Amino acid sequence: MIQIRHEMGIILKSPREITQMRGAGRVVAAVLEEVGKKVRPGITTAELDDIAVSEVKKRGAEASFKGYRGFPASICTSVNEEVVHGIPGSRVLQEGEIIALDFGALMNGFHGDAAVTVGVGKISTEAQKIIDATQGALQAGIAAARIGARLGDVSAAIQSYAEARGFSVVREYVGHGIGRELHEDPQVPNFGVTGEGPVLQKGMTMALEPMLNAGGWRTSVAEDKWTVVTADGRLSAHFEHTIVIDENGPGILTKL
Numbered sequence: 001m002i003q004i005r006h007e008m009g010i011i012l013k014s015p016r017e018i019t020q021m022r023g024a025g026r027v028v029a030a031v032l033e034e035v036g037k038k039v040r041p042g043i044t045t046a047e048l049d050d051i052a053v054s055e056v057k058k059r060g061a062e063a064s065f066k067g068y069r070g071f072p073a074s075i076c077t078s079v080n081e082e083v084v085h086g087i088p089g090s091r092v093l094q095e096g097e098i099i100a101l102d103f104g105a106l107m108n109g110f111h112g113d114a115a116v117t118v119g120v121g122k123i124s125t126e127a128q129k130i131i132d133a134t135q136g137a138l139q140a141g142i143a144a145a146r147i148g149a150r151l152g153d154v155s156a157a158i159q160s161y162a163e164a165r166g167f168s169v170v171r172e173y174v175g176h177g178i179g180r181e182l183h184e185d186p187q188v189p190n191f192g193v194t195g196e197g198p199v200l201q202k203g204m205t206m207a208l209e210p211m212l213n214a215g216g217w218r219t220s221v222a223e224d225k226w227t228v229v230t231a232d233g234r235l236s237a238h239f240e241h242t243i244v245i246d247e248n249g250p251g252i253l254t255k256l
């Protein structure tokens, strides 16, 4: 179990900084949309990385993950039982698989970070269910992210949404604050207790990123030292948005 760090270093953003972050977030959304459109049986994950590279460059931004702690690519591609941090390569996508695409962009000094999980061709009802539940869990977390709420309210909203649908939430990897740094305080677990944790304030910017497993929540790391996989080999899905806490309610920054 990871240690959860709390409020120590939360950096609140000014309206001007939020505007900058929207710019980075828009690039992230556009790149994910372009890459997502290319997902089909027969394409390799390395080809998806190439698309991400050209699309982010076209928009005058940089890929946040390239070289981050030594990560060798620009986008994370996590297929089926892979949870997060999959490295693009020669793997050829097959009909019926699901793939999580996680991408971050740096523009004007600020990062945006988002993820989607999509099906490769026609997928099973079971695969569609975990995709829908993960997307729904993210929306539930976003809806709870209001001024005056506690961080634990967000975590608990994600967890209860997921577990009510029969899925488990990954414990060892969590969401995070984001801004000038890709990972800032606070850590944002996808499990927790209502009423606990720091109070959410205007100007907080966070990446919420539920990772749901069809089986148990435990994970392990593959031989490449990056790819996180479910311990039981069952399916996993991942969705993420960068959001801002605002008086008008939570705002999604990683959208077009």
Ligand code: MG
Residues within 6 Å of the ligand: 113, 114, 175, 176, 207, 209, 240
């Ligand atoms: Mg993230």
